[in-house]
Amino acid sequence: MGRRTPNRQLAALLAESGWNAGELARAVNALGTKYGLRLRYDRTAVAHWLEGSRPRPPVPGLVAQVFGRRLGRVVHVGETGLARTAATGNPAEAVLGNADPVDRMTALCGADADPARRLALNREMFAATGIRLPTWPSTAGPGTVVRPGGTAGPLPPGTDPRLADVVTIFAELAEKYGGAHARSALGAYIADDVVPRLRTSPHTKTRDPEMLTGSACLMHLLGMMLADAGLPNLGYHCYRSALELAHRADNRNLYAITLRTMAVQALRLDDLTHARQWSHSALELAAPTATSPVRCYLLAGRAVVRAADGEREGALADLLAAERCHEAEADEGAGPLDLFTRYPPAAFRYQRGEVLLWLGDRTQAAVALQDSLAARPPTHHVSRLLTHAQLARTLLDLGQLEAALDQCRQAAAHYPHTSSRRTTTALTALRRSLAPYRRHPQAREVRDHLTRLTRPAPPDSGGTP
Structure with a gap:
């Protein structure tokens, strides 16, 4: 076997980012969880990459993405030196x-x-x-x-x-x-x-x-x-x-x-x-x-992104503009094609709650999330579960444990009706949020129930690579 060529491109990105090998590995592992991957890389693995080894996809893409987030610019996979030469008959390339x-x-x-x-x-x-x-x-x-x-x-x-x-x-x-x-x-x-x-x-x-x-x-x-x-x-x-x-x-x-x-x-x-x-x-x-619903949808989406990016004034300006667009449209109630024809009140109020959470206004965010639930059809199990879970975490942050536990129970009640990675992730995050209350009998009971609901099933062929 020939000697590997050191990966100078990856070394340069590490130097530019100010990370060491262990920090890069932890960032890749954390991002992997967002994609449903269980990664356990450490500094030794990164050292191998620096020596010329190349992890299999999608890890090179994850590495590029975490560097992009760290450096505030787009980093392409080719810049990491980890991209593999496309193999003949690659099914992904064929598509x-x-x-x-x-x-x-x-x-x-x-x-x-x-x-x-x-x-x-x-x-x-x-x-x-x-x-x-x-x-x-x-x-x-x-x-x-x-x-x-x-x-x-x-x-x-x-x-x-x-x-x-x-x-x-x-x-x-x-x-x-x-x-x-x-x-x-x-x-x-x-x-x-x-x-x-x-x-x-x-x-x-x-x-x-x-x-x-x-x-x-x-x-x-x-x-x-x-x-x-x-x-x-x-x-x-x-x-x-x-x-x-x-x-x-x-x-x-x-x-x-x-x-x-x-x-x-x-x-x-x-x-x-x-x-x-x-x-x-x-x-x-x-x-x-x-139309007003289209502009409302676009403005609300950008408001969330701006809030997450720390652009407080821009996020609030977009949210205000979105609210004006929403008021301009007669409230016809939620319908199945709302994504393409109008923006349903429940979805808009949830988005408003997300903006306020990113901006640190938990009290008003809780109000927006409660308003969203009031407008949600009872059979929309996924949306209701995600909203109950978000509201529960918000109420925990506000010190309202009893109210938060009630939201946890309602979220759990919807879970058996769902087939969604997002609902599983939401309940798992909620279970972790209850960890500091393990000595509280009711909190422990709810946490144990969430644990049973979200216990990992055997991996299927469509999930984890």
């Missing part, structure tokens, strides 16, 4: 290297149905270089997306209601039960029904906004379900297809909605650099005549 969004839809849905290919694709960290933000003429229309019943705003009339109905069904299922429930059925529908219709449409290569917009909504929804199921990288690749389809449909608002969703997901994964970039770009790319 992601396809330039045609319709072909990629087919490949992504097929990969999600195959546990081995799904695993390989989820190891491919999504890179910002994969997105080239388009430009639209300043006179472009708002491109309002599909509504149930075939009304589509400025889009040509006669939008096929079948795609809208499918979006309605699966969006409702995801709200109720989580992204791991019925996701494979959505992927099969896209591959077996939508893709053939796109291929046979005479205008798909030019402009067929009805089919392209509906397809983009479905790929956006599939991306959300994958992320919620603990497959964030594979979800990002679906978002990329949604962006390309929205661009082909000349639907800039749907493009902006998808980009904003990606930004908030990036924030959940501690990728503040991309969260900042995408949340700003979403507002810049939205149509000048964007």
Whole structure:
């Protein structure tokens, strides 16, 4: 075996960051948990990397991301010196290297149905270089997306209601039960029904906004379900297809909605650099005549990112602007297509609570979270669990133990109905928050119950690489 070449690129990044090998290892391990990975690297492993060894994906991408967060700029995998040469027949390259969004839809849905290919694709960290933000003429229309019943705003009339109905069904299922429930059925529908219709449409290569917009909504929804199921990288690749389809449909608002969703997901994964970039770009790319709900959704998303980034004044300004947009829209109640047509009160109030939590105003954040719960349908188990869990942690910080324990119990009651990595993560974090109260009988009882609920199951082929 030949002698390895020392990794001078990684050494340079370590020097620039001011980290030692142990600190880098701990940062990679911590970020890995966000992606559902159990990593146990230490300074010895980093020493091996510096000597020329290369960890398998997605670790090189994690290393690039933690350096990017530390240095405040995008760090590409190639800069770490850890990237491996693509192997012939790499299943990820076969899918992601396809330039045609319709072909990629087919490949992504097929990969999600195959546990081995799904695993390989989820190891491919999504890179910002994969997105080239388009430009639209300043006179472009708002491109309002599909509504149930075939009304589509400025889009040509006669939008096929079948795609809208499918979006309605699966969006409702995801709200109720989580992204791991019925996701494979959505992927099969896209591959077996939508893709053939796109291929046979005479205008798909030019402009067929009805089919392209509906397809983009479905790929956006599939991306959300994958992320919620603990497959964030594979979800990002679906978002990329949604962006390309929205661009082909000349639907800039749907493009902006998808980009904003990606930004908030990036924030959940501690990728503040991309969260900042995408949340700003979403507002810049939205149509000048964007509806109030679209602007509310985009502004609320950027407010969260700005709050997490320490931009207090900017976050409050965005939140205030979002509240004005929300008031401008008649409150029609929450509906299954709210992500694409209006911003439901429960979701907006939850987002408001997140902004206030990042800014340190726990009292008002608790009020916003309670308001969100009051507007949530009782069967939206995932959303209600996440809100109860967030409110419980907030009340613990405020010293209101009894009220927090009641929220814990309500969160736990929803858990058996969910198939979601996010709900498992939320209850696990809640259990850890109760650790200081182990001598309190009721707190100990609740904590033991949460432990039983979240006890790790045997790893499945779609989760941990």
